[in-house]
Amino acid sequence: MTLRFEEFYDWTKSELNLQLDGYKQKQLQRRITTIMKKSGANDLASYAEKIMADAQVKNDFLDYITINVTEFFRNKDIFTEFEHILTQELPQKFPNLKIWSAACSTGAEAYSVAIALKKKNLEKKSKIIGTDIDLTILQKAREGIYRDADIKNVDQTDLQRFFKAEEPFYHLNKDIKELVNFKQHDLILGKYENDFQVIICRNVTIYFNDEIKDNLYRKMSDALVPGGIFFIGATETIYNPAKYGLRKVGSFLYQKIE
Known part of the structure; x- marks a missing residue:
C-alpha cells in the first residue's frame, strides 16, 4: 500500500x-x-x-x-529593543509579568528573557513559560547545555555570570534554569492559556499557510492582556495588526490595544 x-x-x-x-x-x-x-x-x-x-x-x-533553530538574544539589536520594553516599560504598567515563549525549541529565547529579568532584579515578579510540540527538544531545554553558536550573542560578563564553561559546552546556571517552566504545547491544535503580559513567537509562522497563520495571530492576541506585548521574528510581518487588536510599537513588536 x-x-x-x-x-x-x-x-x-x-x-x-x-x-x-x-x-x-x-x-x-x-x-x-x-x-x-x-x-x-x-x-x-x-x-x-x-x-x-x-x-x-x-x-x-x-x-x-518541527523546526528547531534558536540562539540566545537572537537578532541582538531587535532583542535589545524588546528587552527595554520588557524590563523598563512593562514593569511600570504591570506588578507581575506572565511571559510565554512559544515554540521555544532548546529554550534559548526563554532563558534570554530570564537573564534579562534577573539582571534587573525582576525575576521574582515574573513567570516564564516555554512551550514546544517536541518532547525531546523540551528535555534539552531543561538541561540547559549549549554550544558556541547558541551563545554567540551573550556578553562576556553575562557568559561568566550565568554559564559554566566545559568545552565545547556551556552549562546554564541552575538559578536561571529554575526561572522557566517548560511544557509541551501544539500551536495549531492546543488550547491557549491567557492573561499574558508578553508572548514571544519568533520565526515560526513563516512555516504555516495563511489560514493557520491568521488563526494563530488571533489566538495569540486573545491570550494577551490589554497593553501586553507580542514579539515576532525578524523574518515575519503582521500586515494588518489592527485586525487582531494589535498595534505596532517596534520593529517586530506589537501591543494589544487597550
Whole structure:
C-alpha cells in the first residue's frame, strides 16, 4: 500500500497528534522526503511503519519536521529593543509579568528573557513559560547545555555570570534554569492559556499557510492582556495588526490595544 502526502498527514494527526496540513506544502514535503530517505524508507507507508516501530526514527522525524533553530538574544539589536520594553516599560504598567515563549525549541529565547529579568532584579515578579510540540527538544531545554553558536550573542560578563564553561559546552546556571517552566504545547491544535503580559513567537509562522497563520495571530492576541506585548521574528510581518487588536510599537513588536 502506498500513501499520498494528504493521507500521511491524516496518519500523523491520528497517531502522533501532529497537524501538518497547515504547513507550507512544497517546503514541508521536501523535508519529509529528505528525512524519510535518511531512515531507509522508500515510501510514506513504510516510513509510517518505521516511525511506529522505532523510537529513534520517530524522534528524528519530529525533530526534523518541527523546526528547531534558536540562539540566545537572537537578532541582538531587535532583542535589545524588546528587552527595554520588557524590563523598563512593562514593569511600570504591570506588578507581575506572565511571559510565554512559544515554540521555544532548546529554550534559548526563554532563558534570554530570564537573564534579562534577573539582571534587573525582576525575576521574582515574573513567570516564564516555554512551550514546544517536541518532547525531546523540551528535555534539552531543561538541561540547559549549549554550544558556541547558541551563545554567540551573550556578553562576556553575562557568559561568566550565568554559564559554566566545559568545552565545547556551556552549562546554564541552575538559578536561571529554575526561572522557566517548560511544557509541551501544539500551536495549531492546543488550547491557549491567557492573561499574558508578553508572548514571544519568533520565526515560526513563516512555516504555516495563511489560514493557520491568521488563526494563530488571533489566538495569540486573545491570550494577551490589554497593553501586553507580542514579539515576532525578524523574518515575519503582521500586515494588518489592527485586525487582531494589535498595534505596532517596534520593529517586530506589537501591543494589544487597550
